[in-house]
Amino acid sequence: MKTQRTLALTGGADAGPLFVPQLRRAPKLYGTRLPGLYRRRAEKLATPAWIDRKAVAARFVEAQYRTAKTGLLYSVDHIVPLRHPLVCGLHVQGNLRVIPLDENTRKSNLTWPDMPGEQLALLP
Numbered sequence: 001m002k003t004q005r006t007l008a009l010t011g012g013a014d015a016g017p018l019f020v021p022q023l024r025r026a027p028k029l030y031g032t033r034l035p036g037l038y039r040r041r042a043e044k045l046a047t048p049a050w051i052d053r054k055a056v057a058a059r060f061v062e063a064q065y066r067t068a069k070t071g072l073l074y075s076v077d078h079i080v081p082l083r084h085p086l087v088c089g090l091h092v093q094g095n096l097r098v099i100p101l102d103e104n105t106r107k108s109n110l111t112w113p114d115m116p117g118e119q120l121a122l123l124p
Helices: 037-045 053-070 101-107 117-122
Strands: 074-078 096-100
Touching: 053 074, 053 096, 074 101, 096 101
Parallel strands: none
Antiparallel strands: 074 096
C-alpha cells in the first residue's frame, strides 16, 4: 500500500519541488506584434522589380555616413509617403532623400511635395 506524502510547512513554505520557482520566458509574439513588420511589408510592396537596388542602398549608406560625420541622426525619407490614405509612393531612388531624423519625424507621412491645399482638410 502506498503511503501519502505530507509537506512539512512549519516556518513557511517547504523547499520541496512544489515550491521551487519556475523561470518562464515571455511568449514569443508572432504576426502583427513584431516591431517593424508593417514597415517592412509596406516597403516590400512598394518596391518595383525594375529598381536599382545599389542606388537605394547607397541612400542608406549616405545616411549612416552623415550621422557618423556630424553626430546628428540622419534617416532616409520617402518624399511621397509609402502609406497614406490619399497617395502611395514607391521605394525607389527618386523618392528617397537623406534628412535629419527630427525633420523626418515631424513630417511623418502627412505631407508631400505639390500636396493640394484642399486635401489638407481630409487628413486626420
